[in-house]
Amino acid sequence: MEDNPLLCQEGEVLPIFIFDPTILEPLSKNDRRVSFIFNALVHLKSALRTRGLDLAIFYGKPADVFGWLLQNSSYHDVCASGDYDAYALERDCEISHLIEFTYLHDTYIFKPDEVLKKDKTPYQVFTPFYNCAKTLFTPEHMDECIPCRQSLIDFDYTLMHRIDKNTHTTYPVCLESIGFEPQTLTPHHTMTPQQKLTEFASKLAAYAHDRDYMIKEATSYLSTDLRFGTLSIRAVLRWLTQQKKSGTDTEPFFRQLIFRDFYAMLLYHFPHLATQNFRYRFEGIPNDDYFKAFCTARTGVPIVDAGVQELLETGEMHNRVRMICASFFTKNLLLPWQWGEQFFAQHLNDYDAASNILSWQWSAGTGVDPQPYFRIFNPYTQSEKFDKEGRYIHKHLDGNKDQYPMPIVDHKESSKKALEYFKSSL
Numbered sequence: 001m002e003d004n005p006l007l008c009q010e011g012e013v014l015p016i017f018i019f020d021p022t023i024l025e026p027l028s029k030n031d032r033r034v035s036f037i038f039n040a041l042v043h044l045k046s047a048l049r050t051r052g053l054d055l056a057i058f059y060g061k062p063a064d065v066f067g068w069l070l071q072n073s074s075y076h077d078v079c080a081s082g083d084y085d086a087y088a089l090e091r092d093c094e095i096s097h098l099i100e101f102t103y104l105h106d107t108y109i110f111k112p113d114e115v116l117k118k119d120k121t122p123y124q125v126f127t128p129f130y131n132c133a134k135t136l137f138t139p140e141h142m143d144e145c146i147p148c149r150q151s152l153i154d155f156d157y158t159l160m161h162r163i164d165k166n167t168h169t170t171y172p173v174c175l176e177s178i179g180f181e182p183q184t185l186t187p188h189h190t191m192t193p194q195q196k197l198t199e200f201a202s203k204l205a206a207y208a209h210d211r212d213y214m215i216k217e218a219t220s221y222l223s224t225d226l227r228f229g230t231l232s233i234r235a236v237l238r239w240l241t242q243q244k245k246s247g248t249d250t251e252p253f254f255r256q257l258i259f260r261d262f263y264a265m266l267l268y269h270f271p272h273l274a275t276q277n278f279r280y281r282f283e284g285i286p287n288d289d290y291f292k293a294f295c296t297a298r299t300g301v302p303i304v305d306a307g308v309q310e311l312l313e314t315g316e317m318h319n320r321v322r323m324i325c326a327s328f329f330t331k332n333l334l335l336p337w338q339w340g341e342q343f344f345a346q347h348l349n350d351y352d353a354a355s356n357i358l359s360w361q362w363s364a365g366t367g368v369d370p371q372p373y374f375r376i377f378n379p380y381t382q383s384e385k386f387d388k389e390g391r392y393i394h395k396h397l398d399g400n401k402d403q404y405p406m407p408i409v410d411h412k413e414s415s416k417k418a419l420e421y422f423k424s425s426l
């Protein structure tokens with residue numbers, strides 16, 4: 001409701017949300033993200049009503065939905081704030097053949113062609129991208145979208161509309177109507193973005209130092225809101241400017257927000273990165289037993305299993321633990337990064353194609369801006385450094401302490417094997 005460019009389009013409007021079976025069908029019926037989105041939609045629907053608007057909810061392939069809408073009435077154009085992953089771009093392109101499509105820049109700070117090298121090609125390394133982004137950043141990048149006058153097109157807003165090719169059926173507006181079961185969400189899912197910003201304000205000054213310590217809860221927990229648009233990136237930037245005015249060093253946090261832009265920009269310009277390596281031929285070595293042990297938190301390496309356990313139980317995982325797990329997966333276990341990426345995609349509440357894919361490629365040493373292949377995280381020294389008293393491990397692993405397995409690989413031996421593998425693949 002706040003800072004939404006869709007509410008700045010003057011005129012007669014039919015606000016809609018489409019649940020897309022292409023995205024939903026592969027998910028398990030108890031997917032937390034669908035519950036999160038559904039709750040947000042119900043909230044949005046009632047908030048729009050207070051402004052004399054409403055929200056029509058559809059289930060169907062977007063092209064079918066627009067086809068059906070256009071058959072039954074006439075519309076001038078469709079406006080959307082979208083994302084840049086390959087599926088989204090293809091979908092929006094398909095819709096643009098049916099109806100004029102206005103793409104509103106909303107999700108990221110910069111447009112994908114805004115921060116480019118002097119020769120107009122995309123940056124491939126983060127630090128120069130970041131330095132350039134800082135010089136290009138202006139107050140306009142945080143401008144708030146102020147709603148204008150909109151009137152509501154007559155429509156049945158009380159039911160959910162299911163469109164299958166040309167067939168139209170209606171259902172009650174509830175999660176079960178789209179085949180999902182309501183889930184209990186964590187406090188990080190149920191707190192409003194505003195509450196999170198207020199809580200994070202007191203942690204911002206220590207962010208650069210504390211963010212790596214898993215048990216400290218020193219980060220913002222805003223990734224799911226940024227991913228699903230329940231908070232605008234411009235609102236975060238305006239909040240950050242306020243913090244800066246009161247003397248806090250905001251740069252370390254700003255840098256992480258730019259990381260999000262960097263990854264989105266990379267996937268936009270190099271869509272093949274979704275599945276293919278950019279650099280180096282490391283393919284990994286498929287091993288179902290290792291993969292199963294990793295996915296069930298049974299590798300015998302406590303920090304890795306604690307991270308996976310946290311992911312399975314809550315849909316969350318601390319950034320440092322994501323890095324440790326991805327390194328262990330791609331280096332010590334030598335598994336293909338695509339497998340790990342898919343596993344995270346299935347479970348992360350904040351799953352975002354660009355951030356997840358590019359982070360996995362970074363860890364595997366295969367990406368545009370990779371971590372050098374010879375740098376292998378030692379999960380034990382990482383634990384010792386960032387979870388000194390083992391509180392994070394205890395929090396997530398205490399339940400299965402009795403039958404805890406021996407490590408499936410020895411760190412020293414598996415690192416040596418990995419280095420030999422990488423050298424032979426170069």
Ligand SMILES: Cc1cc2nc3c(=O)[nH]c(=O)nc-3n(C[C@H](O)[C@H](O)[C@H](O)COP(=O)(O)OP(=O)(O)OC[C@H]3O[C@@H](n4cnc5c(N)ncnc54)[C@H](O)[C@@H]3O)c2cc1C
Nearest residue numbers: 219220221222223256260319322323350351352355356359
């Ligand atoms: C293997 C791996 C997979 C990842 N997958 C995802 C993913 O699917 N979705 C996702 O949003 N992030 C992903 N990240 C990045 C990072 O772990 C999360 O953004 C962060 O943990 C979210 O917690 P927070 O909101 O408290 O972050 P904060 O530390 O408070 O950071 C603020 C915001 O900056 C952005 N951000 C922070 N760090 C990164 C980063 N390294 N890369 C990109 N953006 C960042 C996020 O939008 C985050 O909400 C991944 C990292 C790794 C190593």
